[in-house]
Amino acid sequence: MGNLRVFISFWLWFAGAMLLNQLALAIILYFSLLNPATQSIAGVLTGLSEAIHEIKTAEGPEGLNRFQEKISYIPNIALSRANPEAQSESTLYPGLNLVKKNIENLSNQKLEVFLLDNRSTSLRIYESQDPSISLEYKLLGKPMVLPVLLWSIAAHILISAIAAYWIATRVTTPIQNLAHQARQLADRDDAVTIEVQQNAPPELKSLAATLNDMRHSLDQVVSDREQLLAMITHDLRTPLSRLSIGLELIKSTAPKPADALLSDVEEMGSLINQFIELSKLNHEVDEPWQTGSLNDFVDAIVAKYHRSGVDIFVDLPSARIFTDFKPLALTRVIYNLIDNAIRHGTGNIRISLLKVGLQIELRVSNDIAPNKQQQSGLIEAFMTAGSKQFSGTGLGLKIIQQFTRVHDADLTVSIEGNTIIHLLRFHSTQI
Incomplete structure (x- = not known):
C-alpha cells in the first residue's frame, strides 16, 4: 500500500510536469512557427489569386496561358483552367484548420482542403467565373499534428509511469526492508544485525548502523546484568547454608523460633533459586x-x-x-x-x-x-x-x-x- 501511494504521487507529479511541458511547446510552436507559416502561405496564395484576376482582366485567356506556363516550374503550385474533379473536403487537422482560416480572412475567398493521397494535401482556391480557374498549393507530407500530439502525450504518460514506479520502488523498498528488520530486532532475541542493500541511500545505512550499535549496547547491558545477578545469588547461597545449619543446631533448645527462622531461610533460598532461573532465561530462550x-x-x-x-x-x-x-x-x-x-x-x-x-x-x-x-x-x-x-x-x-x-x-x-x-x-x- 505504501509503494502504491508513493507511485501515484510520483506519477502525478511526472505526468503533470510533462503535460505542462507539452502545453508550453504547443504555445511556442504556434507563435514561433505555425502562425508565421500560415501567414506566409496565405500571402502567397492571395498574391497569386490577385495576379490571376489582373491578368485575366487585362490580357484574357492568352495571358492566363502564358502565366500558367511561367508558374508551372514553381514546386507545389498548380494553375488549372479546367473544372476540378469533384472531391470531398478532407477532415481538417488543427494546423490545417488554422491555415484555412488565415487564408480565408486575407483573401476573402472560400478555401477548400483536399487530401489527395496519404502523402500530400491540396489547398485549392476555386473560382467559378468564366473561364474556370483553380489555384492549388500542395503540402508535401500528410499533416500529423493531432495524431503526433496524442501519441506524444501517451508516450509521456507511459514514460512518467515507468519513471515514477522506478523511483517509488527505489525509495520505499529499502525503507520497508529496514522497518521489517527493525521489528525483528525488537521482537526476536536471535536477531543479530540489520543489513541494508549496497545501493541504499547513505541515510538508511547510517540509521541501520545506529540501530545495530543500540542493539549491541542493549545486549551487553543485559549480559552484564545476568552475570551480576548470577554472581550475587551464588554468593548468597553460602551464608544461607551456614545459617540453616546453625538453626538446625539450636532447634533442640528453641524449636519454635528456630522453625520460624528456618522457614524464612527456605523462603530466601526459594527466592535465590528463582533469581538463578531468571539469569538462565535468555539462555533457554536462545x-x-x-x-x-x-x-x-x-x-x-x-x-x-x-x-x-x-x-x-x-x-x-x-x-x-x-x-x-x-x-x-x-x-x-x-x-x-x-x-x-x-x-x-x-x-x-x-x-x-x-x-x-x-x-x-x-x-x-x-x-x-x-x-x-x-x-x-x-x-x-x-x-x-x-x-x-x-x-x-x-x-x-x-x-x-x-x-x-x-x-x-x-x-x-x-x-x-x-x-x-x-x-x-x-x-x-x-x-
Missing part, C-alpha cells in the same frame, strides 16, 4: 528449535512426577502431534503449570493435549476449594503475582510469559466449577 512429538514430550515430564509420588492423569490423542519447540523452555513452562496446580489444588492433576486446526491446546487442571473468594484470589495471584495471600516474587510468571511469547502462545487461567484450568494455546504448528 536454544535451538527441535522437531519432535509433543505426546512423548509430555509423557516424559509426567513420568518424572510419577517417580516423585505425584499422581497425574494424562489424556493424550492416539495420533502423535509432531511440531517444533524449544525443549528447555517448554519444559520450564509445563513445570510451572503443574507446580501451580499442585500448590493450589486439592485433587488429582489432569493434563490433556489436543490439536484444533493449526492450533495446539495443552490443558493442566486440578480441583480446588469451593470458596469463591479464594478462587478469585488464585487467578489474581497467578496472573499478576501481586497477592499477599500467595507469596512470591512474580519471577515464575515472568518466565512463563517470556517462554509462551517465544512459542507464539497464549496462557489463560480460568475456573469452571471447582476446577482451575491452565490453558496453553499455541497459534501455529511451529511452537
